[in-house]
Amino acid sequence: MLEGDSLMLNVETCCKSYRVGAFGGGELLAVQNVSFDVHPGEVVSLIGESGSGKSTIGKMILRLLKVTRGNIVFDGVDISTLGGRELKAYYADVQGVFQDPFSSYNPIFKADRVFTMLRSEYFSGLSATDWHAKLEKSLDAVSLNPGDVLGKYPHQLSGGQLQRMLIARALMLDIRLLVADEIISMLDASTRIDVLNLLGDLKSRGLGILFITHDLSLGNYISDKTMILRRGNVVELGATELVFGNPVHPYTKTLLASVPQLHTKWQDVDVTIGAPPAPGNGGGQLVLAEGSLELVEVEPSHFAALDGDGAAP
Amino acid sequence: MSLKVDGLTVYYQSLRGDVKAVDGATFEIADGEIMGLAGESGCGKSTLGKSLVRMDARMRYVDGRVELDGKELPVWDDRKMNPYRFKHVSIIPQYALSALNPTRKIGTMATELLASRDIPLNGVVDEFKRRLKIVGLPEDVLERFPIELSGGMKQRVVMVLSSLLDPSLLIADEVTSALDVSTQRAVSELLVEFRDRGFVKSMIVITHDLSVLYQIADTILVMYAGKLAEKAPAETVVHAPAHPYTRMLISSLPEVGVRYAEKRLIGIPGRPPSLLEPPTGCRFKTRCPLAFEKCAEEPPFVEVAPGQAAACWKATA
Ligand SMILES: Nc1ncnc2c1ncn2[C@@H]1O[C@H](COP(=O)(O)OP(=O)(O)OP(=O)(O)O)[C@@H](O)[C@H]1O
Ligand SMILES: Nc1ncnc2c1ncn2[C@@H]1O[C@H](COP(=O)(O)OP(=O)(O)OP(=O)(O)O)[C@@H](O)[C@H]1O
Ligand code: SF4
Ligand SMILES: [Mg+2]
Numbered sequence: 038m039l040e041g042d043s044l045m046l047n048v049e050t051c052c053k054s055y056r057v058g059a060f061g062g063g064e065l066l067a068v069q070n071v072s073f074d075v076h077p078g079e080v081v082s083l084i085g086e087s088g089s090g091k092s093t094i095g096k097m098i099l100r101l102l103k104v105t106r107g108n109i110v111f112d113g114v115d116i117s118t119l120g121g122r123e124l125k126a127y128y129a130d131v132q133g134v135f136q137d138p139f140s141s142y143n144p145i146f147k148a149d150r151v152f153t154m155l156r157s158e159y160f161s162g163l164s165a166t167d168w169h170a171k172l173e174k175s176l177d178a179v180s181l182n183p184g185d186v187l188g189k190y191p192h193q194l195s196g197g198q199l200q201r202m203l204i205a206r207a208l209m210l211d212i213r214l215l216v217a218d219e220i221i222s223m224l225d226a227s228t229r230i231d232v233l234n235l236l237g238d239l240k241s242r243g244l245g246i247l248f249i250t251h252d253l254s255l256g257n258y259i260s261d262k263t264m265i266l267r268r269g270n271v272v273e274l275g276a277t278e279l280v281f282g283n284p285v286h287p288y289t290k291t292l293l294a295s296v297p298q299l300h301t302k303w304q305d306v307d308v309t310i311g312a313p314p315a316p317g318n319g320g321g322q323l324v325l326a327e328g329s330l331e332l333v334e335v336e337p338s339h340f341a342a343l344d345g346d347g348a349a350p
Numbered sequence: 351m352s353l354k355v356d357g358l359t360v361y362y363q364s365l366r367g368d369v370k371a372v373d374g375a376t377f378e379i380a381d382g383e384i385m386g387l388a389g390e391s392g393c394g395k396s397t398l399g400k401s402l403v404r405m406d407a408r409m410r411y412v413d414g415r416v417e418l419d420g421k422e423l424p425v426w427d428d429r430k431m432n433p434y435r436f437k438h439v440s441i442i443p444q445y446a447l448s449a450l451n452p453t454r455k456i457g458t459m460a461t462e463l464l465a466s467r468d469i470p471l472n473g474v475v476d477e478f479k480r481r482l483k484i485v486g487l488p489e490d491v492l493e494r495f496p497i498e499l500s501g502g503m504k505q506r507v508v509m510v511l512s513s514l515l516d517p518s519l520l521i522a523d524e525v526t527s528a529l530d531v532s533t534q535r536a537v538s539e540l541l542v543e544f545r546d547r548g549f550v551k552s553m554i555v556i557t558h559d560l561s562v563l564y565q566i567a568d569t570i571l572v573m574y575a576g577k578l579a580e581k582a583p584a585e586t587v588v589h590a591p592a593h594p595y596t597r598m599l600i601s602s603l604p605e606v607g608v609r610y611a612e613k614r615l616i617g618i619p620g621r622p623p624s625l626l627e628p629p630t631g632c633r634f635k636t637r638c639p640l641a642f643e644k645c646a647e648e649p650p651f652v653e654v655a656p657g658q659a660a661a662c663w664k665a666t667a
């Protein structure tokens with residue numbers, strides 16, 4: 038384990054472009070010049086609308102996607118250079134859990150296969166009893182009864198159950214960085230709190246977490262640093278309390294006004310804010326990212342983009 | 351009365367016995383009502399929703415009656431349900447978005463879907479395009495592949511398709527949970543607009559996200575471990591819940607501004623019982639701070655105040 042505030046993950050001006058269209062003739066710039074770092078024991082939340090490139094960033098860190106331009110550096114080593122045994126060691130340190138739990142399971146095998154595969158890969162030395170104790174402990178940590186979930190096929194389990202099994206699996210390894218892509222969007226309020234508190238405890242023991250979410254109150258609850266992404270660009274980045282307490286970019290403000298709250302209706306939020314927030318890109322064309330944005334420091338530990346949206350802070 | 355469900359009981363068959371996922375559900379939905387359905391992960395929300403439209407092969411209808419617009423729905427008979435699906439009751443399944451075929455254009459998929467339900471294309475194609483426009487989608491979405499659309503755009507296409515024949519009841523299972531907050535808001539408000547425009551008469555909106563339901567639902571039904579816990583107007587569920595489970599669920603919601611480092615929220619201690627052998631009596635009793643001897647008996651789901659029903663001995667007292 039590295040020291041308290043030493044650097045662990047460093048994402049340096051990363052870009053990703055996808056080939057799109059029927060013959061792959063088009064190009065979609067999904068991520069543009071994104072830079073940030075994650076230290077041990079730090080939770081960085083990545084917030085942005087659907088299609089803004091959040092999962093793409095997560096997948097590049099997990100080497101499930103190639104970086105088009107830029108570097109991802111872990112413990113000082115560019116991860117694109119890792120191969121064979123080094124890559125296996127990398128995955129013993131860095132794991133991801135993805136947003137759609139069903140896609141992580143093969144429907145023709147029982148859901149526990151994700152554990153069996155982990156066992157043969159990393160814990161083949163463990164006795165059956167020890168393995169079982171370890172498995173039950175990790176299921177317990179995500180509030181699952183082993184009897185309810187083991188031995189079943191993916192379609193026999195609810196979305197939230199599948200999701201928690203994946204979290205349990207990632208945490209069985211003594212990892213140092215977790216890429217958590219919308220892992221709690223399928224969970225109810227009470228289970229969410231349990232999982233969040235579990236992440237909080239692991240964080241205090243030094244786990245770094247990239248917490249991808251669309252839920253601002255959860256991001257605010259758990260993270261030290263917040264990064265707001267829009268159309269592949271970082272529009273605001275900084276200490277969580279500054280980004281939430283003093284949002285500078287209009288897009289960040291729009292997001293804050295859209296958070297569903299228990300005691301205030303959206304219409305009332307609009308009245309206090311002045312104008313209804315612009316709808317997310319859900320309604321319009323998917324816009325290709327244009328030139329990348331420049332971040333300026335608006336106050337210590339707080340950066341925001343000056344862009345063409347009339348967004349001067 | 352648009353929907354009337356009486357004692358609906360649906361189990362899953364498994365090698366270890368029956369999973370009692372929906373047990374004796376009794377409730378009504380009025381014309382024009384948007385009912386939110388909430389509860390812990392695995393409590394039976396999707397099962398209840400699916401059982402009103404299409405039971406999957408492992409589901410076993412055990413008991414109960416479902417009536418839509420005064421006519422009984424043959425929910426236990428897959429074939430007899432055919433004439434009702436899509437036309438009278440329609441569902442947007444959980445994870446519908448990730449189930450979209452990536453190699454098919456949106457328009458091709460829509461055509462195939464309509465054909466598979468024996469709906470003549472020429473009768474609906476204009477209306478389909480009109481509604482795509484209403485939800486703010488450009489006509490050329492039909493020429494695009496799912497990957498070229500954002501989550502919110504795909505969700506709109508799915509919503510338009512599943513309500514195209516103006517069903518009396520639309521069940522939307524977690525349609526907003528994968529969306530960012532601003533798209534989530536836009537899609538939620540569209541659900542209300544669909545009701546207001548008469549595309550659907552009433553709706554069941556399934557989500558564990560009570561703060562979204564508070565924004566759009568008229569009433570909220572809370573389930574716990576396969577049983578109904580409480581149903582009341584949304585305002586009442588949020589501000590004056592009668593069931594201890596509802597109260598604890600509401601108070602475990604983080605408001606914007608609460609932070610782990612400053613105030614550690616607590617969820618509901620303990621966990622829901624296994625649905626293979628659920629405890630007798632009140633299923634919440636092992637986690638309930640108010641439990642007393644009588645809770646060994648099952649509390650009936652009854653009206654505790656006008657418009658508010660709950661299954662709890664303490665709520666009736
Ligand atoms: N394999 C792919 N081929 C082409 N385009 C892709 C591919 N994967 C993602 N995209 C596109 O890249 C953009 C970013 O996608 P990404 O999945 O990273 O977004 P996201 O922020 O995770 O969104 P969501 O909140 O919906 O999960 C989107 O426009 C998406 O359609
Ligand atoms: N095919 C099946 N066979 C056996 N058990 C099943 C099957 N499908 C679901 N179950 C079980 O039935 C219960 C209810 O599942 P359901 O999918 O209705 O939950 P849910 O409330 O929708 O949860 P979530 O919020 O996670 O989507 C769960 O405990 C689940 O494990
Ligand atoms: S019936 Fe008893 S155990 Fe159940 S919720 Fe009411 S008080 Fe609690
Ligand atoms: Mg994503």
Ligand SMILES: [Mg+2]
Pocket residue numbers: 195196395396397444
């Ligand atoms: Mg469900």
